[in-house]
Amino acid sequence: MTQDDILQNPEKYDLSIESVGQGTLRSPMSGVPFVSDSDRVALTTDTKKLQDFFNKGIEVPSLETAGPRETIFHDPAWTRAGIVTCGGLCPGLNNVIKSLVTVLWFDYGVRNIFGIPYGYRGLNPSYGYPPIMLNPDVVDAIQDDGGTILGSSRGNQEPSVMVDTLMRLNINVLFCIGGDGTLRGAHAIAQEVKKRKQPISVIGIPKTIDNDLNLIDRTFGFETAVLSATNVITSAHNEANGAFNGLGLVKLMGRDSGFIAAYAALATTVVNFCLVPEVPFTLEGENGLFKALENRYDCGKTHAVLAVAEGAGQHLFDGQEERRDASGNILKKDIGEFLTLKIKEHFEKVGKEINIKYFDPSYTVRSIPAKGTDAIFCYQLAENAVHAAMAGKTDMVVGSMNGTFSHVPIEYAVSERRKIDPNGALWHAVLGATRQQDYFTGKRRKK
Structure with a gap:
């Protein structure tokens, strides 16, 4: 399933984003332009294609726009966030970790933030890796270093075991930083959470050095x-x-x-x-x-x-x-x-x-550590991931489409690799x- 497939047969695809519940709490953020779930990012900027959709009376295929919501689902005072980095290393991992902690702590007032060691292994108790407590002091200068302070690993873990760990730690927001394999794991976790009817938001942040995720123009690193x-x-x-x-x-x-x-x-x-x-x-x-x-x-x-x-x-x-x-x-x-x-x-x-x-x-x-505008991009991805999570979004990855940050269903982001058109x-x-x-x-x- 490619972007062109969706544009050619939009009726076959559902790009809506799942939620763990309706937001009823007022956001603690102020002085920022809030975004509505009805705000959308079109999959194409081609005026001929857009006109064709208008002439046929068909809604232009689009993604939900990322950004802070005026009402949120998760109460910051009771939120316990988890951050996990998986797969191979990539410039910017520490930037994203620091940015997640910064936005959670200062913008939303979340005080319980756990770093999950060594990828999805850290959510399997048989490995015995204790979570790392994160705060602004712990992550103060990590952006200057390459790699990830949390460590990483490859390989799948049983979704039911990982969700058991999340529930035992009372984690209700999980950020999964990684490429297609990591995101497939995040989707499996979200599906298991949904089956158990638990209010746990699972948000992906696209980390693939090859820049090859579907429906996402650019990935950090x-x-x-x-x-x-x-x-x-x-x-x-x-x-x-x-x-x-x-x-x-x-x-x-x-x-x-x-x-x-x-x-x-x-x-x-x-x-x-x-x-x-x-x-x-x-x-x-x-x-x-x-x-x-x-x-x-x-x-x-x-x-x-x-x-x-x-x-x-x-x-x-x-x-x-x-x-x-x-x-x-x-x-x-x-x-x-x-x-x-x-x-x-x-x-x-x-x-x-x-x-x-x-x-x-x-x-x-x-x-190596992220440089220049790449480091800025890491912050923006993390910032929008936190906004999505606190609003109760789940089973999605934050992406960039036509220069605008957007929400992409994980299932579609990993359905096919983005490639160079010869x-x-x-x-x-x-x-x-x-x-x-x-x-x-x-x-x-x-x-």
Whole structure:
């Protein structure tokens, strides 16, 4: 289910947000513009599509607008909030934790805030991890550090066991910070809570460095990851320039979506070849990667830079055993090491010189603190997550759609990964910046 699917068949999809109950308490916030549940964010800004909906008398598909509500469901004096971080590390985790604590404490007066250690494991008593009491003093400077002060883990836990723990701790608001696996876990918790008819709000905050959640334009950590990747690409470019027929080969994160590689290629403008999961490529033949590299060197260039997303070229490993991580994600084969070996072998075979410098900055990129506007975005996501939770919303994730913060049903956010459109403006820009098609097609080669 993609955004286009919803726009084409809006009657098939229900984008409403569930609630644990009607808000009857006046919000303690003052001097802020309150948002109504009737305020919506359209899924498209295309005027032709909008006019088409109007002409047909069909309501434009939209998401509930995020923001503070004038009346809330959870009484701050009796609210006990839990915060959990799951999955791999990502820039901004500590920013989000601090922001959640700050907004809960100062805007709503919530004084009982628990940090759940090591992801969903912390909600399983068999692991024996006690919760961490959080307050503004505890989180005062954590935004300066990468990673998460709560720790993280992958893998599923039994929803009934986790809900038992929430009820035992009297937690009535749970913030789940993570990607698609984490959000699926949050959805399972929300469903179990609903089955038990408990007034526990479960709110997701989108953490995926790959920027690939459905119906969400942007996730925190992505911008910092791109910034970090550009520094590595610059180093790869310098290394490639320092040797005859040098090749700086950089593997970047991106299991199924190549947004980091694509944006980093545009940001640096020194990448000559960008390979992403969404666009297949071959190694051999007149239009293969080997020949494209030969064409670049043959036309007088003495260096090249290649950025490859980790999920690109997985078809080259067909027949090899499939492995999965604790969260059930398919572990991608190492395309970086593979290309380094195969390119070297090919150039030796054809009797041409090549000097490959291989960079794999994956863990460096994801473990640094959020920078600049990314850090601001972390606060805004956390702020809107708290507003949603205190209003009694549940089984939803805070997102950004067309520049406006919105509420997305978790089930839809994880239904399908957002990917680069090979025929879209982003990929067209990448092709324009790299000029790689000139080498793949032989337009630029030795005359």
